[in-house]
Amino acid sequence: ASADVERLAATGPPLGLLANASFETRTLEILPGDVVVCFSDGATEGRGASDEEFGEARLIDIVRQDLSATPEAIVNRVAAAVERHCAASPRQDDITFVVLKRSA
Numbered sequence: 617a618s619a620d621v622e623r624l625a626a627t628g629p630p631l632g633l634l635a636n637a638s639f640e641t642r643t644l645e646i647l648p649g650d651v652v653v654c655f656s657d658g659a660t661e662g663r664g665a666s667d668e669e670f671g672e673a674r675l676i677d678i679v680r681q682d683l684s685a686t687p688e689a690i691v692n693r694v695a696a697a698v699e700r701h702c703a704a705s706p707r708q709d710d711i712t713f714v715v716l717k718r719s720a
Contacts, residue, residue, distance in 0.1 A: 619680045623672075630656075651690065652716040653679055658709030659694070665704035674701075679715075687715035 627640035646652060655675065662670045678694050685693070691713045698711060 619683060621676055646716075646718045648718050648720050649683070650718050651679065651683055651687075653690070653694075654712075654714040654716075655694075656710060656712040658707075658711040659698055659713060661709065662698055662702040662707070662711070663705050664701045667705075670698055670701045687717050690715045690717075 622644075624642070624644075627642075629637050653675075660670055660672050660675055664670070674697070675694060678697050679690055681693070682689070694713060695711070
């Protein structure tokens with residue numbers, strides 16, 4: 617797997633917001649070693665002491681630091697970075713991460 621990033625655009629409302637929401641489906645080829653990261657906006661929109669958002673670019677950089685890590689280790693590394701970044705500001709939103717990794 618390479619460190620390339622393919623961003624998937626949202627196709628509907630946030631999951632769980634509307635009881636009968638419908639969503640567009642899409643098929644992706646996930647190769648051995650590929651990592652798929654899904655996250656809520658609370659992860660990227662959290663603000664630090666200088667009122668700067670954590671941001672998608674920072675999240676992607678942290679995931680890329682060790683693509684051989686387990687999904688649990690990736691979640692823990694990203695969550696710790698978000699916590700450090702947002703430590704001086706009260707949390708305004710929930711934070712959700714899901715990390716999938718194809719092993720073979």
